[in-house]
Amino acid sequence: MGLPDFLPILIIGLYFFGTAFYVLGSALRNERIKIMALVLGGVGFALHGLDLAQQLAGAQAPGPLTSGRFLFSLLGLGIMFIFLVLWWRLKMRFLAVVALPLALVFYATADATSGIKATLPPMLTWLFFLLHIGTLFASMAMLAMGAGAGAAFLHLEKRIKTKTGLKKFQQDMPSLDTFDKVNHWVIVAGFPLYALGLVSGFVWAWLSSKRVFSFDPKEILALVMLGLYAYLFHQRLAYGWRGRKPAVLLIGVFLLMVVSMLGINFLVPTTFHGFKP
């Protein structure tokens, strides 16, 4: 049985109202509104998953795996998934304020890219999909959550450090230590995934066109991100970085990711990753 045609609009609506209600609930410190927002977001997440499953089941592989709609939708779903894991493991429900709008943006972007397909690498397979897209998207979703936690850390830390007092919603926020833990896990788990995703991409590029690196803008930016991510990984684990510095750098890496995903994919002609109509 097919899903209704208005499903994308419904999912966008659910994410939109989920975001709006969560922000409102946080501002008013109203637990009911926040729970309502999370329920809306949860329903949106479930329908979003169904939508993706239908895309996978209903189309001829490997086409949909590289369609803009599928990929951006997958990234949105990944962000929601990582948020749910962080909520479950670290009680970071607060990150809904980041996860819901990002899921909304990526799902809406996905919907807008219907019909646009990237140039297919000749040897695209499911294994490639899992290794390259799966790992990269998982790490990107983590980056998004890490950036959200980092921004919250910087904001809260500034208030505590400068002794400007905590407003009501800031009193409800998790502790600095909790935000820093998110940063730690995003770096520890996200960097290896990102590296694996990138390496698998280069391997497939070599297998398909006998070229590892093609000076594609996306590839250049990805390498810059990998370098920064590696530096962050090293400083955090070997040098004991905590708090402000890793939070700032992680936000920087996340912003590069946004440039890479939304800027380069849509605006710059690239070898494999362009969605430019």
Add this chain to the structure above:
Amino acid sequence: MDKNIFLVGLNHRSASVDVREKFALTSVTDFEKSLLAACPLREVLALSTCNRVEILVVADADRCAEQDITEAVLRHWAETCQGPLDVLRTHTYMHQGLEAVTHLFRVAASLDSMIMGEPQILGQLKKSYRKAVETGTARVIINRLLHKSFSVAKRVRTETAIASSAVSISYAAVELAKKIFGELSGKTAMLIGAGEMAELAATHLLTFGIDKLYICNRTYARALELAKTMHGEAVFFEDMVERLRGVDIIISSTGSPTAIIRAKDIREVLKKRRNRAMFFIDIAVPRDIDPDVNSLDNVYLYDIDDLKEVVEENMSARQGEAVKASAIVDLEVDAFATWMKSLALQPTITDLFGRAEDVAQRELAKTLKRLGPVDEETHEALEVLVRSIGHKLLHEPICFLKRRTREEGSAERFIDVTRRIFNLDGDAVNPDAHLDRRSAAEEEPLECECCRDPEPDQTESGDQPKQQ
């Protein structure tokens, strides 16, 4: 209303501490009994703490016309405390009717307390009420009034943020520590020097589950002594900086004229502890910790002035919440006034018939639904049947109430019971509603509010002035 409620009292605003001391009631129970004997009153409840004395009395309206009730209460109070009546009169406030109800609700909700939102007053009020019930001086009106005041206090605490932020320096420090570290279990603290406020903050930290407390003092014997009482570990003053590598929270309160902890020391310590966050609480004047320490990453320093500022902000936030709380109190006062009016016989009979009619109509509707279509005659017969069953069942209780009213002039005790049995006021019934009286004293330790440290778990702090 054929009963009048009066409230006579004094508090920290109306009377200085020497007046409060002079007119504090040493035995509230004896006072209540003697007041009932001396004045034409129906019910009495007295509350005496170090910050206030409240005397709540209920009298028949016709007796109030004959005698000045508040004056009689004041006179008896002055005699009991053997103090000058004139002095007492100038420092007391008097409320009557719904004003008295409003005042009591505000007291119970801690809106009238020195530290607004503190929780002790409710426990003290419950204790006084329990005693009054035991001695039999609290009856229908005071029973209802006090139960209502407890529920108003609960509403205010749950629906407003009046008690949500720290209003003492030591507790504000603990709140900040929680904002930095989250859970305090697994963390360690060091108390440098001594001082009441610093020791209190350390005690709060222990209450919130820190793993270990180090005590450091220039006089090692003093450190040992404190370590013994606080279940901590004494540290030599010379080893202090070295030991800081394993300490998350530092409370300093020494008499040193110069800083004893400097930024360069902490820079080294941070390296050794791989930048794990540190929170310094400097309660000393002059300050013990170099202010530059706060500029280091992952280090947070609050001195006494910073903490005072936090407390002041929280206090003003509580003032803002008091507006919401007052609105709740006003609503509940209206509800109480409605109940007072319903204590007359006629409204209760009307409500009883109304309830019977309501039940009859609902049951009739259910039966008709089950039976399916019936002719008009059957429908009418069924309607008469259910209605008359209701009326017959109520006949005896209503005759009883009328008889008691005729014989005693007033039967509010039975009317109140009837209203409660049939829940004519539509009150929400807690499963443990009737435990209130018995458990009132068990819920909280009920020492005098100024003799305990009031903010370990949402309670206030002892480094504040005496409070209630």
